[in-house]
Amino acid sequence: MSSTPTEVGSTSTPTPHIDPKGVEIAETILLPGDPLRAKFIAETYLDDVRCFNEVRNMLGFTGTYRGRPVSVMGTGMGIPSISLYSYELIHHFGVKNLIRVGTCGAMQENMELYDVVIAQGASTDSNYLQQFNLPGNWAPLSSYRLLEQAKRVADERGQRTHVGNVLSSDVFYGADPDAMGKWARMGILAVEMESAGLFANAAAAGVDALALFTVSDHIVTNAKTTPEERQKAFTGMIEIALELA
Numbered sequence: 001m002s003s004t005p006t007e008v009g010s011t012s013t014p015t016p017h018i019d020p021k022g023v024e025i026a027e028t029i030l031l032p033g034d035p036l037r038a039k040f041i042a043e044t045y046l047d048d049v050r051c052f053n054e055v056r057n058m059l060g061f062t063g064t065y066r067g068r069p070v071s072v073m074g075t076g077m078g079i080p081s082i083s084l085y086s087y088e089l090i091h092h093f094g095v096k097n098l099i100r101v102g103t104c105g106a107m108q109e110n111m112e113l114y115d116v117v118i119a120q121g122a123s124t125d126s127n128y129l130q131q132f133n134l135p136g137n138w139a140p141l142s143s144y145r146l147l148e149q150a151k152r153v154a155d156e157r158g159q160r161t162h163v164g165n166v167l168s169s170d171v172f173y174g175a176d177p178d179a180m181g182k183w184a185r186m187g188i189l190a191v192e193m194e195s196a197g198l199f200a201n202a203a204a205a206g207v208d209a210l211a212l213f214t215v216s217d218h219i220v221t222n223a224k225t226t227p228e229e230r231q232k233a234f235t236g237m238i239e240i241a242l243e244l245a
């Protein structure tokens with residue numbers, strides 16, 4: 001990371017990628033990859049909404065959900081993108097609970113479109129973790145506190161879930177046709193592109209992170225949702241995440 005804000009700052013002091021212009025950012029934030037999904041979540045679920053970021057159109061909003069402050073912001077796609085936003089949110093704006101709400105490609109045959117995946121851990125083919133110079137291979141895990149709450153809320157709502165290890169991949173269009181099968185045989189539930197970076201940044205800073213996904217397509221059966229459904233139809237996952245705020 002070339003820019004290293006280390007103190008929690010004021011919301012009138014911008015970082016390179018977030019300029020809240022005085023609008024507060026809540027300690028709990030939902031993080032979809034798509035900034036338009038952030039706008040949809042804010043407009044659909046939050047009261048008293050204010051926009052806190054428009055830099056690069058990576059829209060961020062703060063409002064209340066059942067009276068509690070909560071923010072929601074897009075992260076873009078891939079570990080480099082979510083890593084710089086999560087770093088600034090944690091280290092400059094004091095965010096403590098970071099909940100990714102994404103889409104994923106299912107990799108196990110017992111999974112269906114619109115099932116919710118709760119990431120217990122995130123394996124990765126990215127080199128992002130090497131910067132921590134650990135003397136071995138570190139396993140990026142989600143916060144057990146948030147994981148346990150999310151599973152309980154999902155069960156209460158009758159939402160079908162799968163809890164386990166996901167793959168945060170640097171490649172969407174991979175060159176190796178065998179790669180996904182190898183990960184699936186190690187029990188990986190689904191592929192997405194950000195959570196390992198989010199979990200690493202959260203662990204390094206001692207804050208809590210979780211990732212929830214809606215299955216948008218299936219790597220084995222080739223079932224798919226449409227782009228419009230990807231933006232809007234994932235209400236089960238969003239409603240679980242909002243209960244954690």
Ligand SMILES: O=P(O)(O)O[C@H]1O[C@H](CO)[C@@H](O)[C@H]1O
Pocket residue numbers: 032033034076077078101102103104172191192193194
């Ligand atoms: O729907 P989002 O949250 O963007 O997540 C998934 O979708 C994107 C790829 O289409 C990647 O960001 C992947 O992680």
Ligand SMILES: O=c1cc[nH]c(=O)[nH]1
Pocket residue numbers: 103104105106172191192193216217
């Ligand atoms: O990263 C992703 C997200 C959804 N579906 C995939 O196949 N990959």
